[in-house]
Amino acid sequence: MxxxxxxxxxxxxxxxxxxxxxxxxxxxxxxxxxxxxxxxxxxxxxxxxxxxxxxxxxxxxxxxxxxxxxxxxxxxxxGGAAAPAPAVAAQAAAPAAAASSAAAGDDQILSPAARKIAEENGIDPNSIAGTGKGGRVTKEDVVAAVEAKKNAPAAVAAKPAAPAAAAPVLAAGDRVEKRVPMTRLRAKVAERLVEAQSNMAMLTTFNEVDMTEVMALRSKYKDLFEKTHNGVRLGFMSFFVKAATEALKRFPAVNASIDGTDIVYHGYADIGVAVSSDRGLVVPVLRNAELMSLAEIENGIATFGKKAKDGKLAIDDMTGGTFTITNGGTFGSMMSTPIVNPPQAAILGMHNILQRPMAINGQVVIRPMMYLALSYDHRLIDGKEAVTFLVTIKNLLEDPARLLLDI
Structure with missing residues (x-):
């Protein structure tokens, strides 16, 4: 069937x-x-x-x-027993197949699948001992021979023909080019980035945050946090997601989107978290992040990271989102201007934490500082609103108790 x-x-x-x-x-x-x-x-x-x-x-x-x-x-x-079907079909015409094989100079009888694998891997069928009926060389015999060939690099290297198959040595000054087709993901990302810059009045505002309190809190409780929450590690991203969801409550326009001539205000915070994968940048979404605890946020991000690495992210994981956070600091970025992900109205960019001299109460002290960048659609968000939104995130992170006290 x-x-x-x-x-x-x-x-x-x-x-x-x-x-x-x-x-x-x-x-x-x-x-x-x-x-x-x-x-x-x-x-x-x-x-x-x-x-x-x-x-x-x-x-x-x-x-x-x-x-x-x-x-x-x-x-x-x-059919569970259908796998050998090509071999059986060939065996039904055994006399003709044997004659054809002899005419071609092959002593062994191969199934079509086995012959194809042997040809693709440069295996001489006559060098394989067949285990099938009547001495037939099966697909499994050829696969075993291919594996044996791969596991014997010394023997292969000893062959006189090996040097001829070696890659050519490029002379100094050779200009080599390689052309490969762009993946659909890369092409779509490029299309959306150009669309965002073409259709938005995009602007970026910057600020800096003193990470002293967050780092102290994380250092003090990270072991207990991991033990309490079954191996979930406490990172910095959960603090930023939590601070962003609180700021979005206070500034709903930053969490809104434009649909034609309408403004859509979202009564929930679906936070997209930019994750790097082998295929490019992907943005899975934490749904209703405003209702999640720090442990739930960290667990969600860790799950997305593993899925991205294994190529297991589903379309539902990537659909939607009302606000995005991207962390270029993971790769050492000190400052950047992230591009808004349409139809969202804003994106928050995190950066590297660096020890820098700061003037505090008339004294120069060394503090762990991070630059923050908020890119936003100026058609929807005024400059004052954007700056105040970013300052709110800064204040919440510099005094994390505010997140608990809702002040």
Whole structure:
């Protein structure tokens, strides 16, 4: 029975996707819930799994092709014992296959899948001892031979042909270029950044925050915090998220967005937290962050970080958001002007913490200081409102007790 392998149903915010990687080839055995193909959208990579045991019969959409929701990607021949089907089909015509093989100079009888793997990896079929019926070389025999070849680098290096296969040595002054297609995620990020700068009256205001109190609080309670909350570590980001949600309550315009000629005020704070991944910058969203404790915020951020690293972020994790926080200080940034993520109205940029001399009560003292940057849409947020919003975050962080006392 043939089963259609279909692309998932994309949400309204995702128009289409691109076939990124086929993990199976036609003729390969597939187990139920095994990964078959990756679909890349402008937000995340979606994994398509097998619905049943069987064999991948056909690939309809090749890598790089654009696909729509529920479009057919290929077909799967169902059946737990269907994996050897190509070999069985070939064996049914054994006399003809054997004659053809002999004419080609092969002493061994291979299944089509086994022959393809051998050719792709430069394996001589005659050097493989077949374990199949009648001495047939199976796909598993070829895979084992490929693994043995990979695990014997010394033997490969000793071959006379090895130097010829070595990478060419570039002469001094050679100008090498490499052209690769832009990923959908990178292309979409570029499109949104240009859109933001073209369609917004974007402005950035700066301030600096003394991190002494937050660092002292974290140092004093981090071990107890981790023990109490089952291994959740106390970082700086949770303080900034908490301070931002409090400031957003006081300045609702910063948490709003423009929809045509209307202003939409959000009665909740969905905070996007910028996370770096191998595929680029992604912004998963903490929903109703204003209701979350420091431990819940830290746990949510840690979960998003692991998902981003493993490529497991879902589209729902990335959808929405009313305000964004990005931490360039993780990579050593001292100051930057972050770009607003439409349709949001503002974004807060954190930076590196540096020990700097500060004048306090007429005395020069060394304090851990961080520059803060707030980029905002001037069409919606006035300068005074933006500056006061940033000063509110500064005050809450320099005296964290205010977060508890709501003052």
């Amino acid at each position: 043939a089963i259609e392998i279909k692309a998932p149903t994309f949400p309204e915010s995702v128009a289409d996707g691109t076939v990124a990687t086929w993990h199976k080839k036609p003729g390969d055995a597939v187990k139920r819930d095994e990964l078959i193909v990756d679909i890349e959208t402008d937000k995340v990579v979606i994994e398509v799994l097998a619905e049943a045991d069987g064999v991948l019969a056909q690939i309809v959409k090749n890598e790089g092709d654009t696909v729509l929701s529920n479009e057919v990607l290929g077909t799967l021949s169902e």
